[in-house]
Amino acid sequence: xxxxxxxxxxxxxxxxxxxxxxxxxxxxxxxxxxxxxxxxxxxxxxxxxxxxxxxxxxxxxxxxxxxxxxxxxxxxxxxxxxxxxxxxxxxxxxxxxxxxxxxxxxxxxxxxxxxxxxxxxxxxxxxxxxxxxxxxxxxxxxxxxxxxxxxxxxxxxxxxxxxxxxxxxxxxxxxxxxxxxxxxxxxxxxxxxxxxxxxxxxxxxxxxxxxxxxxxxxxxxxxxxxxxxxxxxxxxxxxxxxxxxxxxxxxxxxxxxxxxxxxxxxxxxxxxxxxxxxxxxxxxxxxxxxxxxxxxxxxxxxxxxxxxxxxxxxxxxxxxxxxxxxxxxxxxxxxxxxxxxxxxxxxxxxxxxxxxxxxxxx
Ligand code: PLP
Numbered sequence: 001x002x003x004x005x006x007x008x009x010x011x012x013x014x015x016x017x018x019x020x021x022x023x024x025x026x027x028x029x030x031x032x033x034x035x036x037x038x039x040x041x042x043x044x045x046x047x048x049x050x051x052x053x054x055x056x057x058x059x060x061x062x063x064x065x066x067x068x069x070x071x072x073x074x075x076x077x078x079x080x081x082x083x084x085x086x087x088x089x090x091x092x093x094x095x096x097x098x099x100x101x102x103x104x105x106x107x108x109x110x111x112x113x114x115x116x117x118x119x120x121x122x123x124x125x126x127x128x129x130x131x132x133x134x135x136x137x138x139x140x141x142x143x144x145x146x147x148x149x150x151x152x153x154x155x156x157x158x159x160x161x162x163x164x165x166x167x168x169x170x171x172x173x174x175x176x177x178x179x180x181x182x183x184x185x186x187x188x189x190x191x192x193x194x195x196x197x198x199x200x201x202x203x204x205x206x207x208x209x210x211x212x213x214x215x216x217x218x219x220x221x222x223x224x225x226x227x228x229x230x231x232x233x234x235x236x237x238x239x240x241x242x243x244x245x246x247x248x249x250x251x252x253x254x255x256x257x258x259x260x261x262x263x264x265x266x267x268x269x270x271x272x273x274x275x276x277x278x279x280x281x282x283x284x285x286x287x288x289x290x291x292x293x294x295x296x297x298x299x300x301x302x303x304x305x306x307x308x309x310x311x312x313x314x315x316x317x318x319x320x321x322x323x324x325x326x327x328x329x330x331x332x333x334x335x336x337x338x339x340x341x342x343x344x345x346x347x348x349x350x351x352x353x354x355x356x357x358x359x360x361x362x
Pocket of ligand 1: 072073074075189
């Protein structure tokens with residue numbers, strides 16, 4: 001029996017990507033042991049990524065490289081700064097939530113970090129672009145496309161002269177089309193929309209490679225990793241292997257355009273249920289910056305009723321719906337609607353929400 005996993009990550013895999021089959025195929029039938037086989041396999045996965053990114057970005061410009069690295073999004077918080085901070089010694093950060101906050105703190109170990117606007121003190125809001133103070137000499141401008149904990153998405157970014165834009169897309173990679181040519185670097189772990197944890201995808205413009213800080217470890221040096229075709233040391237073969245299967249699944253299901261259509265449909269269904277609940281459910285996030293992927297909500301009024309929220313979670317688990325509890329720093333509920341979560345599963349969730357409301361409203 002299949003359980004419903006609304007967790008923020010590592011996320012579920014598509015049903016068609018069966019781990020039992022994968023185990024058998026990978027470990028029993030196709031054990032990768034010869035260096036040349038491994039290299040060919042990696043080359044194929046990179047080609048596959050480019051094929052998918054053709055759907056995704058329409059095109060991957062020739063002056064970009066896709067790297068398969070390790071260390072997750074957190075590792076990239078450091079590697080971005082280690083590779084780019086040398087340009088001017090300072091960088092601009094837009095902090096809109098937990099993850100961009102962590103990234104800015106990590107970068108401050110390697111150079112001067114300028115917060116382009118004070119972080120909003122009001123939860124569920126983000127500094128308005130008109131208030132951002134951008135430095136034309138910054139090594140790069142950094143932001144997080146989808147704040148997984150806070151449920152905030154930043155969709156439109158102002159280009160500032162030659163300052164490259166660096167974007168954390170950990171929780172939104174492969175969920176919507178993006179114009180890659182606007183970016184200097186895009187990065188994200190695979191564990192939400194692309195497979196199991198273990199691989200970090202870094203898409204990097206070529207001119208941003210080759211000038212890391214002298215203290216940059218070789219394993220985090222984008223230029224070196226690119227020269228090594230993403231095999232500098234023992235790679236996470238199984239994670240890459242499963243990612244390839246998920247990419248095949250994305251392709252078979254209509255590519256990123258279809259993933260985007262599904263993300264819009266699933267999130268609208270949930271937001272409409274919240275909106276139509278007569279304030280029984282509420283979203284703590286400003287309407288124009290609401291995430292399609294990670295959706296926090298409160299039960300029993302705008303500040304939540306903790307007793308009701310506990311009951312809500314207990315009832316959900318009885319129906320085999322798991323991981324709906326919000327992040328401890330935000331509270332309330334959070335439903336993560338990654339690519340492998342189906343529209344029908346979100347329907348089951350909203351049916352439960354409607355039934356729960358009926359039972360607990362006066
Ligand atoms: N950035 C975002 C937006 C995330 O959601 C996460 C993890 O959930 C991270 C970074 C950190 O990623 P990792 O756990 O791969 O280091």
